[in-house]
Amino acid sequence: MSSRSQTIADILTRAIIDHRLVPGCKLGERELAEIFDVSRIVVRQALIRLADDGLAQIERNRGAFVAKPSMQEAMEIYDALTLVEQGVAAQLSDRLGPAGWAELRQHVERQRHAVAAGNDALADVLGQEFHTVFVRLSRNKVMQEIHAQLVRRTTLLRSLITADFDYCNLLDDHSRVVDLLEKGRLKQAMDLIDTHHRSVVRGYIMDREVFPEMTPAEALAPYLEAKADGATASVAPRKPAKTSGPAKTSGPAKTSGNSDGATAHLHVHLPKKDPVPTSRAASKKTNRGLPT
Amino acid sequence: MSSRSQTIADILTRAIIDHRLVPGCKLGERELAEIFDVSRIVVRQALIRLADDGLAQIERNRGAFVAKPSMQEAMEIYDALTLVEQGVAAQLSDRLGPAGWAELRQHVERQRHAVAAGNDALADVLGQEFHTVFVRLSRNKVMQEIHAQLVRRTTLLRSLITADFDYCNLLDDHSRVVDLLEKGRLKQAMDLIDTHHRSVVRGYIMDREVFPEMTPAEALAPYLEAKADGATASVAPRKPAKTSGPAKTSGPAKTSGNSDGATAHLHVHLPKKDPVPTSRAASKKTNRGLPT
DNA sequence: AAATCATTGATTGATATCCAATCTTGTGTT
């Protein structure tokens, strides 16, 4: 078992890439310490890890916040991701054996089935996973870790944007990349990777200031069930009073059953049905306004 | 200023890439805490940063050690570095303006002069710096940070090898890469980058188990001069001081692959001066005795 | 009343001390 700070960093990472903790959200040491029932020091170590990973930013004497990348940084992240995946593509076009191509095709097929079945959530996850599988086939752990970090950051970015992707198109891109690569048309494959990412970035609109916001306690509760086994179950209210905001619509995003327990929080972007009334609109200035 | 754990992490990073702390070297919390005159917790946070950077590895209940990458990992690191630099090369061949090409040529010239002057140490630093300048011209900070981290890890690797490079050849490679790129011969430039790194890896012999080893106290002494301002060596009272203030410039500086590794700590493999086995300061705080 | 200044409160950065778990070592026993 790894250290506790690593465990907590992992949970926070999950919560961030699940979009339960949104950019700009304050990550107070004392608050998190109470939520996880550990000392502040462990929380601090976890926050250091998150900051090193680019998912949080720590401001001296002001605390840690979920990172809120600028548009500039967003483009840099996608450029870097493109660069990495193009490089991997070049390597694979030389070195990948039949088993590798089969794995890629199989993955694309799985996603295609998910799309056909209307399971958008699964399709979204598989769509992201494709890139990970792709890089894994390079058999370079260092590269995998770099890529995984970039993917986490792009996932964070998707909290800031209008995620209105056309899964069919993106899926088709995956399929075509595999085809082109296997046929040795490296240049075209690399161009397609570039286009693929650009098509994602193009949809970005970062000036929206409205997020469905949860307090960290609400956001993190699902991940704690495993730990707070049975009895003590509901993590919730140790100290209800202070938690920053007024209790917003407690049901963050319906998610109906939310049965998925610990592992499967794959929250997809919901269309803008906006069940949340505009109550928050003028209510107060939340701490989401970031410096810079 | 940034946090103390960051400062200490920076110093340790410098010491590692200067080859003063060699792979496998134990980084004991208490020992480092006394050396830097901080609490163990700050040291621990610094070690977490190093581990996240790949320069140290932490084993539960056993402590932290300077990372000792395997041959496999070494090759992966160089593969990743090649991939990144090839990608940057592709970008630069499209986008770089005359000023950029001039900067690259100027850098190559500086190294050429250093070689001509027989200043191997400077030539070595400039040789590494070339790659950093190269990537900086991509104007992608994310990419720069990834690259800088890879460079740090390759520098660490050089503690494990017979560093018997042919500077002239490597320098010539730099020059030729610039030439090829500016002429638009991207493919050849990328191949040369690959060859360049492979020629470095080829010289690696990792099974040597004998290192010139210093105790951390010896290894880190040079970096502490700046901190012990004014009063220098003297007793260094622990409680009142806290001199957060005046440190400033001469300090440890940011690690980011910035130039000027030239702070004179150029890894020269020291002669095997028999290390005093246990004679190390048993006293507590006073052991910051200055070098020499 | 508006603007400025000062006090208060809360949060972070950091230290010291203590404790439990685990690893290492050295010794004693068979």
Added chain:
DNA sequence: AACACAAGATTGGATATCAATCAATGATTT
């Protein structure tokens, strides 16, 4: 010699405390 076991050392973590800084007040001045 091999094994077991006790002692010591080190790490991981908790708690309590303190100083410095930032945020939000409230009081004062114009």
